[in-house]
Amino acid sequence: MSDLKADLTLDNSGLSCPMPIIKTKKAMDGMKVGEILKMVATDPGSVSDIQAWVKKTGQELLGQETEGEKFVFYIRKAK
Amino acid sequence: MPEESAKRLAIISTHGTLDMAYPPFILSTAAVAMDMEAAIFFTFFGLEILKKGRIDKLKVSPVANPAMPMKIPNIIAMLPGMTPLATIMMNSWMRKAKVPKLSELLETAQDMGVRLIGCQMTMDVMGVKKEDLIDGIEIGGAATFLEFASQNAITLSF
Numbered sequence: 619m620s621d622l623k624a625d626l627t628l629d630n631s632g633l634s635c636p637m638p639i640i641k642t643k644k645a646m647d648g649m650k651v652g653e654i655l656k657m658v659a660t661d662p663g664s665v666s667d668i669q670a671w672v673k674k675t676g677q678e679l680l681g682q683e684t685e686g687e688k689f690v691f692y693i694r695k696a697k
Numbered sequence: 698m699p700e701e702s703a704k705r706l707a708i709i710s711t712h713g714t715l716d717m718a719y720p721p722f723i724l725s726t727a728a729v730a731m732d733m734e735a736a737i738f739f740t741f742f743g744l745e746i747l748k749k750g751r752i753d754k755l756k757v758s759p760v761a762n763p764a765m766p767m768k769i770p771n772i773i774a775m776l777p778g779m780t781p782l783a784t785i786m787m788n789s790w791m792r793k794a795k796v797p798k799l800s801e802l803l804e805t806a807q808d809m810g811v812r813l814i815g816c817q818m819t820m821d822v823m824g825v826k827k828e829d830l831i832d833g834i835e836i837g838g839a840a841t842f843l844e845f846a847s848q849n850a851i852t853l854s855f
Contacts, residue, residue, distance in 0.1 A: 634796050636727040640805065643730035674702065674731040 622680060622692045624656035625649065631660045631688060638664045639671050642693070646677065649695045654680065657691045665689055706735040707846035709854040713745025715757040715787055715799075717855050722802035724853065729809040736812035738842040743855075744819045747830045752799045759783040766790075807833055814841055 628645045630638040638659045645655055657668070665682065668691050672679045680692040706728035708721045725735035739747050746752055759765050759774040759782075767786055773779065791798075797805070806813065813834040819825070820836070827836060835841070846852050 632795050634794055636723050636730065637797065640726055640730045640809070671731060674733075 622654060622656075624692065625653040627656040627658070629658045630664070631658055633659070634661050635663050635667065639667050642668070642671065643675075646693070646695055651695050651697060653695050655691075655693045655695070657693060659689050659691070660687055662689070664691075668693070703849050703851045704733055705845065705848060705850035706733055707842065707850040707852045708735070708737045709842070709852070710737050710739045710743035710746060711741045712855060713742040713751075713755060715755040715784060717743075718746050718752070718755050718799055719796075719802070720855050721853075722799065722806055725811045726802065726805050726809055729806075729811060734810075734812075734845075735806075736814060736842070736845045737806075738814045738816065738837075740816035740819050744815055744823065744825060744830075746799075747813065747815050747834055748825070749829060749831055752803055752831075755799065756780050756784040757787050803831075812845065 626645060626649060628641060630641055633641070638657070638661055642655070642657050645657075649655060659668075661667075668679060668682070671677070672693065676697050678694040678696040680694050682689060682691045684690070706725060708725060710718070710721045712718070721737045725737055728735040746755065757765075758780050759767060759769060760771055760779075762774075762783075765783060767783060769779070774783075814837045815830055815834050817836050817838050820827075830836075
């Protein structure tokens with residue numbers, strides 16, 4: 619997964635619900651279609667929330683991984 | 698987004714307490730982040746949340762609140778000082794979990810375009826003037842809320 623090249627990295631470590639998805643949304647709004655966002659969070663709820671967020675917004679979750687206590691998401695701006 | 702998916706979140710806030718003020722702001726900001734529109738209608742005691750300088754001073758009562766982690770009998774919880782104590786404790790749990798302050802969530806909600814509607818009838822009943830309320834909100838009645846909620850909305854009450 620870490621071979622994916624992110625165009626932008628967003629660190630939401632230490633933030634709790636709903637901030638990780640709000641900051642992800644704001645970051646995605648400033649990106650171009652096709653670009654990849656690497657989002658890092660420590661909120662365990664973000665694993666479920668990011669999946670729900672991409673489902674509702676039509677963005678694409680390329681993959682996710684865990685690095686110690688951090689959750690890392692790769693999201694491609696699909697629209 | 699599938700066509701049948703709700704496009705709006707319409708929330709009624711009727712309790713001006715610390716615990717009941719959080720969910721409307723968390724859910725409405727999350728809704729906008731999910732490409733939905735959101736509105737909160739503040740009515741009855743919920744209007745307290747929109748009063749200038751009040752949002753970070755809301756309290757939580759330990760009376761008749763058996764889910765509070767601080768286990769105290771109602772007869773003690775009703776004593777003077779117990780509500781401020783419960784409030785201090787809850788605020789410290791929230792800070793420890795790095796949950797934003799209500800004023801920060803309010804600012805985020807306003808930045809994101811969540812419609813905040815103060816209830817005109819409540820203002821009349823409680824003698825609240827428009828200048829007593831924070832800037833950038835709407836004043837309206839039941840129809841204002843229902844018109845928004847009638848179009849493909851999820852509706853919730855807190």
